[in-house]
Structure formats: C-alpha cells, structure tokens
Amino acid sequence: MNPKLIEDAYRLLQGELSPETGIIVDLPYPEAAPLATLLEQYDMPQVRQCRLLSIYIAIKLALQRHSECSSLAPGETLTRKVLDGDYLYSFYVELCLKWEEFNLLGHLAPIIKQLQIKRAQGHPEDERLLKAWERFLQLDNNRSTASQAM
C-alpha cells in the first residue's frame, strides 16, 4: 500500500472541510488502508484515487464520531460529536456532487442508509461499507472497460 495516497487523501479532505467546523481528520490510518489498497488495484488517475479515498474517509469519520456519542453526557463534547457526524454525512454527498461521482453516490446512498438501520437496531454492520466500495469499483471498472471497447 502506498502511504502517500492516504496522506494525500487526508490532506485533501482536511482542505475541503469548512474551518468553522473545527473537524480534524484524525481517522487512524489502518481504517483508511483497506480502501487505499483496493484503489491501487484499479487503473484510474491518481487524482480520482485520492478523491475517492477522501470520500471514504469522510464517511468513516462520520461513523466514528457518532459511534462515540452513546457514552457521553450532554455537553460540548457530545454536541461536537453529533454535529461532526451530521456535517460529514452531508459533506460526503457534497463531495460526490462536486467531483461528479454520481454513480458512486447512487451506489452508496442505500448502503449508508442500511448502516444506520443496523446501528439503530443495536447491531452495527459497518463492514458493509468497504464491501459496497469493492462492488462499486468492480462495476465502475466494467463500465469504463466496456466504454473503451466500443
């Protein structure tokens, strides 16, 4: 795995976030590594690899921030965690729109919803996220291979 890709994606996401949020992209690197490894297996421009990874990190961060809320008492820390998660869930949509990753958004939207359902039921299945990305990358690759062959 190329650590530079992860570093670049962290930097890209941090730069895109509004400074007013005060969000620090502090997801542990091993959390981002599986998708980084996966992305490197596909032939795509580096800039797109970096964008896709930063979208993934935004979603992972949203999941992380909200999973930390249940143990917190009311106060500023809880407020920030709730807001950070809310902002990031909305922000990943904005990033997909900004970078014209419409197919990705359509692919992820039901998955993100299903993650919330599982979490609301008290049986998180967050691992579905990486599987959904894996499937998206396969489909995306098939699409681009097919369009090149035409």
Add this chain to the structure above:
Amino acid sequence: MKLEETLNIPLKTVDREIENMVKYDRDVPRSSQLAKAIIELIRSGGKRIRPLMVIVGSRFGPDPDEKKVWRLAAAAEFIHAASLIHDDIIDDSPMRRGQKAMHIKLGVSGALHVGNYMSARVIELISVYSAEQEKFVYDLSSLATTKLCLGEYQQLAHLFDYDVTIDEYLEKSKNKTAQLMATCLQIGAKAAGTDTETAELLYRFGEKLGMSFQIRDDVLDFTQSAEKLGKPAGSDLRSGQVTLPVLFALQDETLAPAIRAISADSPAEEVDAVVAAIQASGALEQTEALSRQYLAEAQDIIHRLSHYPAHRDLQALLEYFSGREK
C-alpha cells in the same frame, strides 16, 4: 382559518406522504422499532411548514410533476424532523411535541441513528428517482444539511460571546433556519419547471420569512410564559446563546456590564434579573422591528410576483409568519 386550509393543502395527505417515506422502505420492517418510532414522531403533530412551502413553490411552475413535488415535500419534513431529533440530543430536551423526545425513548445512540436514517433515506430516494442529472444534482445539493450544521457550529463557537456582531448572528440564523425554508419554496418551484428568476425570488422570499421566524423565536424566548415555553423565560441566554434581543440590549451602556457578567456558572437569580432588565429595555421592540423589516421585504417580493395567482399563497404564508393568521 388554518394555514393549510387557506392554502388548500390537506395535511392528511402531507402526513401520509411523509409516513410513506418509511412505510415503503423495503429495508425497514413495518413492525420494527425504527418504523414505529418514526411513525409515532410524525403522528405527534407539527405544522408541516416546510412541506407546505414546497407545494406552494410548485404552484409557480407551468408543469408541476405532482409525484415529485409531494416526494420533495415529504423529504423536506424528514430533513427537518431529523434535525430536531439531533437538536434534542444536543440540548438534552426531554420533550418534543408533548411526547418524550426520541433520545429519552431510545437512548442517545438509537435516536442519533433514527435521525441519520431519515436523512440517508432522503438522499437514497432522490438519488434513485431523479433521472435527469441536472435536477438530481440540484435537489441533492439543496437538501444537503451542511449549512444547517454550520449554523449550529457558529452558535456553539459564540456561546457566552458578547462580542458577536449582529452580522454574525444573522449569518448563523440564515444557515440554521432560513436556508432550508428558502430551499423548500425554490425546490418546489424548480420541480414545476419555474423559470430561474421566479425561483430565485421565491428563494429570497423564503429566506426573509425564515429570518423573521428565527428572530421572532428569539423574542418569544423572552416574552412567552415559562408555562407556554416549557422552560424559563430567557433560556437561550441561560444556555449561552447571545441572540438578537441580547445584542440590542448590549448597546445600552447601563445594561451591558450586567449582561456581560452572565456566564455558565451564573446563579439563576442573577440571570433572572438580567432577563427582566432586557424585557424592560427597548431591545425587544428593536428586535421585533427587524423581524417586521424582513416581512416588509418579503411583502415587496410578493408584489413582484403578483402576476402569478399563487402569490396569494405567499401572502398566506407571510400572514402566518407574522402571527396575523386569518
């Protein structure tokens, strides 16, 4: 007459459409706690201002896509309701619409993810059903709640900050409240094929109503009885929110030191005295005047749209927001 009657929009139909958002979700069993919690929340009431605004907006277009308009109307309420669930967690409010708040019923984690589900469901529906890419991008970016969150961050950053400017306060209110209302009118209008200029005027109209609404809300925090508010008068100040009445009161040099002394640790009696002093000052009238100014600007926009029969619906909205519902 009630607003929905004046607008001739049956609230039952609105509510059914909102309930369908969860009822027709194949990923959510109808008997699940999640479905029940959302249906219960919807049935607990609410004025449905935002869905009504979407539908009113659609009346300015030549070609309303009825199915889409109703879906967007329901989506707007889902977004609003999700934000209320999360607000109640943040504010640790025990009650919502006369019932236990969601986090009291389901715990913080349960409530948080019910709210997240509602927002995610909106994104899913818009992504799935919007065939035209341009509209899909517009709908999704309009209903994205990053601005709403920014308003909350701005509020948080200025707790007990008596040096916050009126412009900063207005910016926060725009993000937190007015933007979604403005979007509702515009998104409905665009779904009906309204021209850009009219859609833009409707956005500005909604923004002005939203600003007036938020400012009035800040006044009511000082003027309504504790019984009606369900919390003591001046609760915003007690929790560190420096709202417009406080900012105007701070311009009174004799009052300012006492206000600036209020902090998170201030005893209730000290805050009570400051709240009473603000109530007795001219600050509330100044605040009301600004609220009325926004409504007057909204009225000007109605005049510019008077060639549309639906301008009467804007008038009904304006009268409702100004508390002169007929």
